[in-house]
Amino acid sequence: MMGRVRILVVGYRKFSELINVLLPEFAQDVEVTIVESIATESTDYSDLVEKHRPDVIVSAGSNAAYLRATLSVPVLSQPVTDTDVLEALAKARKISRRVHVFTYAEKPGPSDRLFASLPELGDIELTHHSYSTASEANETLLLAIADEDPQVIVGPSYTCGLAEQRGIPAILMYSRESARDMLRRAIEAGRAARSARAAERGAQDQRFVIHSRQMERVASLARTYARGQAAVLLEGESGTGKEHIAREIHRLSDFSEGPLVAVNCASIPNELFESELFGYVEGAFTSSRRGGRVGLMEQANGGTLFLDEIGELPLQQQVKLLRALQERRIRPVGSNREIEVDFKLIAATNQDLRNAVSAGEFRDDLYFRLNVFTLKLPPLRERPEDIPAIARYYLGEYAQQYRASVDTVELLKRVESDFQDYRWPGNVRELQNFAERLVVNCLDRPLEEIDRRALGEILPELFLDSADRDRRGVLKAQEEEAILEALRRFSGDKQKVADFLGISTTTLWRRLKHMGPQAKADVDSAVSKSR
Template structure:
């Protein structure tokens, strides 16, 4: 067995213009024996611009093992072969295999060539080739043709050896059959032509392109669906399953590995699902199912099915889905009581709290409990949008409003939130010029897109959040006083994690159970929480609940390299040095200090330690500390 790789040396027919389709070369592997390989190899320079080739001079079992090595190395897009070898590989390999097709003209030309040797011919072909074409050979008149078919090379060998050689003077067949004739000293003509081999290569390149595009589309669909929390399924226009996110695969275990098949599940009539939510009970749990159509140029191209769990809270006789919160502390009970009360009003709500305390989660809770719960929830982080884009992002713009304005204009985020809830995080980062426009929106309940005279009435539940004391920002002239009082109709102060340590244990249990299931570990969560809790309670948690979740995941994954939980605890200085950093203080000590005292000193030391550890890389330091990069920048400014 031998293998060689060839890159082509010149272009080929402009009628097959793959060059502009994809810049990556298609990786084609030819598997056959020497005579076919030589013919195909002579054509390879024509395909230099679009493909690279590997040629394996082998058949059946030997060829199969070589093919699997290429597949495992991700070094092939498509295989090409001929005769029994092609159909054997096609039934065995997970990568597309394109067989060489023998045309009517190939056979006629081969017979004419063979007639120069003898009028008695043995035509030996694979059973899936040359079915009706052979009958046409009767028009050649005085040719004495014996046609035999085979399904395996062993069968082909037996037919050839058992056929009386005085019955034919020339053999026509595949490359393998020609080898048999050559060893027997009988003249032969290979039934394959250069033109058929050229067409084989072109067909393989086309098949590889189509398959690659399908895989990319499938991977993109998987990626998009994976970002959706609710179980979601994507089908094409024929109702064939294209993608299913992990939560859908858990909800419907029978879907595993069933891509490109009709979507059929018991008790669910997919054809009856529409944009209007339909209540369904699946695995003894209630869901709201929707089926959204994708339409392109008035033609249906697919559907997205989503199954949202129906988590109910009864309030004033109305049942509404609400986000999950984990707490037992009196501080959080007070927060939730205020949340439920303020959500029912049409006025703005201001959320204040440190980073990682769950401000967006409370905002979603307000949305779910508000009269606008059936509408969209639109969130924006003011610190994350460039100042020159902020106005157009918030209010939208009309066509031609500025040089780079796109045709038809753009809908602003406030308009997108119409009928629902608009959540503005880090509102203290809003420039003063935009604060004036936001004030007008809250007062007039309408907006005017940039460059437009049209006003758009709004019906939104407005929720703002910030990590600073806005009264201090007002006193320092960084925030408009009138906007502050307009937003601060209802205010909720979210406690830091160190201020509600009663929630530490249930939060640890929740995160550990969730991550334990996600990573499919078999860890004694209760034991781990019990051993970590005293250490966690003594820590200040500058990143609050977000930092807790990140740290729990780090420890849970790290446990896999340690023999036991005690060994993990002993290794904490290496795995989670922030927990045992020099200068870290207990909750009791922190309570005796002023806001600018020991607590800030501890945070400064932890931040400095993280920056030293990562050579000043603020992104990695922020990830290590369990806080956002924006928060790290802010803390550095404050130190």
């Protein structure tokens, strides 16, 4: 589904009114924002474009020329045909035979011949003026008023507005039919721009390497779940590729023409949650920036909102998020105006949210809102056939990035057996890091020197013997027991537990999150017995 083309109209009163009259004819195809503005050399429209994210901009005359020269978004200019000029002059002649015509022209065009011929064809005293900038249009009009006393003005919207401010009748040069044709062309240009962006994204997003049946199944479900508006919950250990799958779902969704806005729920401070997600207006609080700020949810409007690490969101913020997701409306901090939002929702977690719901750490209503479709990403150790394919891809990527003349096929052969034996606690992200380390270390030494001794220096994690692993297991068990004992001692008060153990509460939460199922059950038991 292509969706409605987003058109930003930049112009002055009569032009804006003309476009607005025609919009009902195109309601199914376009989403239009009209901004009344006159471009000057000091005008910066980049913030306006960032806010509205148009597929195409529509303007007229010197405005359109300035916008086309300063922005990368396609800009269409309102055309003026000879028929438009004749119709406008016919209306002006009913007011007075002394008519002054103003046109934008960087160089002489076909209409110059028309203006030269008209006085000979009709009872009209015609004076033609041309300009190339808004300030020049203003100056030219003022000089004409001072020297020639025009009785009626024919011209673009800005000139008509200036004339009417001085009590001079004015006729807009643009016709409905020309404006209607321009809107049709704008829709075509907007769709072409969207298709080009989608193709570019498709080329850039082919980074998710799939070789195993498990991941082929995940990819197949992702393609299915991408359809429609239903939320998708991604579950998997850290580094399994949840963000890659989120990008693929976005790329294949009905919302692919909009942005993908990723939000790390664990990194937003409680006190900034509403201003970050919902935005704020100017003056909402002491440190608010001039002009306010568009919230992340509004930025995702028309696209995809990706809530990463959703399990880390505190309960008090879960309520606010749930309300916004249910109502599909947000209210920026300090504003009394609600904004409708529409986006594809994807959430990701490395936790078991069902257990979190049972433990009272995650709201069940928010969980059900997020869990329409669930995709479970298996850890890398459970799909060993993916390891060589992913390693081959990243070795090639980093060899190109670092301009390393290394035989990546031979390099992979030297590490493949060790890679297959490794447990990959960091999953794909860790494999990616290993590939980069290998390539960088090949920059200053020949491939023949990358033997097991060298690999032990470059990737020491690969060569931890069983004793080392057993020792780590013992230390982990001792750490978990110390946390359990402290929880019993301080009746589950995590701040006191953290102080007693000499760690931060954030570190304590991280340790609790990474405990195994049995250890977590022991924690729940310890806390309940202490109450």
